[in-house]
Amino acid sequence: MVDIGLFTQIVINGLLLGGIYVTIGVGFSLAFGVLEVVDFAVGEYVMVGAFMGAVLAPILGSEGVFVIPIVLVVFFGVGALIQPLIHHVTTGDRPHPLLMGLVFTFGLATFLRGSVLTIFGPNNQDVPSSLLTGGVTIPGIGTFPVVRTVTAVFGVTGLLVFMYYLYRTRGGMAIRAIAEDRTNARLMGININRYQSIAYGAYAALTGSAGVFIGMTFTANPGMGLQYTAFAFFMVVLAGMGYLPGVILAGIVLGLTQSFTAVYISGNLVLLVLFAIIYVVLLVSPAGILGKGEWAT
């Protein structure tokens, strides 16, 4: 028999997890739309974010939340400076520019993982937080763990701000124009270097700060990146590359899948199930299950 209390608790946990995954997925999908690069480093940004939390939180009075603004600023800056490099390898006179972009981010991922592994060793590191502990129990529904709730709220807020920028401001319009057609956007007088850097920087900042929250919810580990790269791929593959509304749905599906698989089947099988779904969806419907993604090579 299905225990109703447990069931609703799993749904709550899954939805709250989905909130933060959506943040990662939307940025990742946008980076793909603007730069046309599939970023293998996405999970490593999460990992580096979590480690920044682990390192800086003890300095800032054992409070992971205070690290968030620093991570946002630092990741935005670093992302804005990485973007020209990616833009350079995916354009210009070289064989297979898109594949070169893929390989470049692959190198970036190896560099980030290797550096953190070399500096901090392979062990788990805690991201301490004294504000976000315990949980709020609502009778008849279930317990909302504070850290996961704040994480989800942050994820959704970040997403809304980002969406507002993207759809309601001139800068956002420029970014969407670049995603539509880079050459034409440039002909319309858009500084593509600047807006691509803003888009990639915003993506890096959102992903890195999501990493701090993930570090507070679980723990920080140099090997954790792979899992979140897989999650990001899962979301965009399911949603269709570059289709933002689909990513939101896919992130929620991901959070629910993860919490249900972990409870009812086995935690070891979560990744197997996800990878199998990625593989099958790519083969059957490469434009996503909603069929609205763009087809890129």
Place this chain on the structure above:
Amino acid sequence: MTGPVPSLDRLPGEPRYWYAGLAVLLVAWPLLFGDFWARIGLGALMWIGLAQSWNMIGGYAGYLDFGHGAYFGIGAFATGIAMAQLGYPFVVGFVLAAVVAATVAYLVAVPTLRLTGAYFAIATWALAESIKQAALVTGITGGTFGLSLPRSSETFVGVPVPFPISEAFFYYAMLVLCLATMALTYYLFERHEFGYRVKALRDDQDAAESLGIDTTRVKRQVYVLSCVVAALFGAVHAWYIVYVHPNDVLAPIITDRMVIMALLGGLGTLTGPVVGGLLVFLLERLSSVFLGSTTFYLPLIGILIMITVLFAPSGIIGILRGEVDRADVRENVKELGEKFDLL
């Protein structure tokens, strides 16, 4: 890009003396330097061969296979299961590795090769990860315990052989396998018509199709061939290391290394994977011996990849051949500088 083995031709003196000297050195290596250097040598040979196997599909055919390491693991597990679970000698495991890898590769190739570019890369990457996760939870692979292989004189062909199964034996096994891979690559991709078909489909699939090349068939052939080669190295590796575990032989780092070695040396060239393979392998060994860190080579490799892609996309071989010279790099730096015009 179609020249014969180039680099040795540039050395002073008659090239064949250099080849002869190299051949003597390779054969005499374990006898001259002992077990420690035989181990280093066989590792280098294995990685050169694996990088070359990736180069077949990734370099010559232009399909970035980010799950190629899975076939190394499949080869290792086929041998491991044959020897540890079923009690067969190594040769049976070796043949089984080839058969299993070819079957799996063909079944994977039929649907997966319809994808291109990034989609192909993600799909193969996801597939390799799911194979690893599956190996961790199934019984026949030993699950999380792994498998231990027997290594004695009878386990080679079933009856005792008159030579010891030592480091030197495995060195020669890897040498033969590596040279065979090189010869096969040279013949098929640089000399045979097959190589021209493969390069044609890499450069322009539609054009190749219009010239009457059955691209689907050629792609499948390259994919299966490259996977079987990787599996054979996996088979020898499993017996050499006498222990196979999903976290070792199916680790994503195996694919990473193959990609990096081929890319750094030069994609789609015969000698690229040799140069890249040697360089990356030695970098890894030396950093663990001299710096006492077994992970320090990872960031180094990451930086090397990024620099290669940014400034010398044809790899070290491209620089040696003079395809990329100082003016190209300067031009590259200038163009890159313009892209930093952010404000």
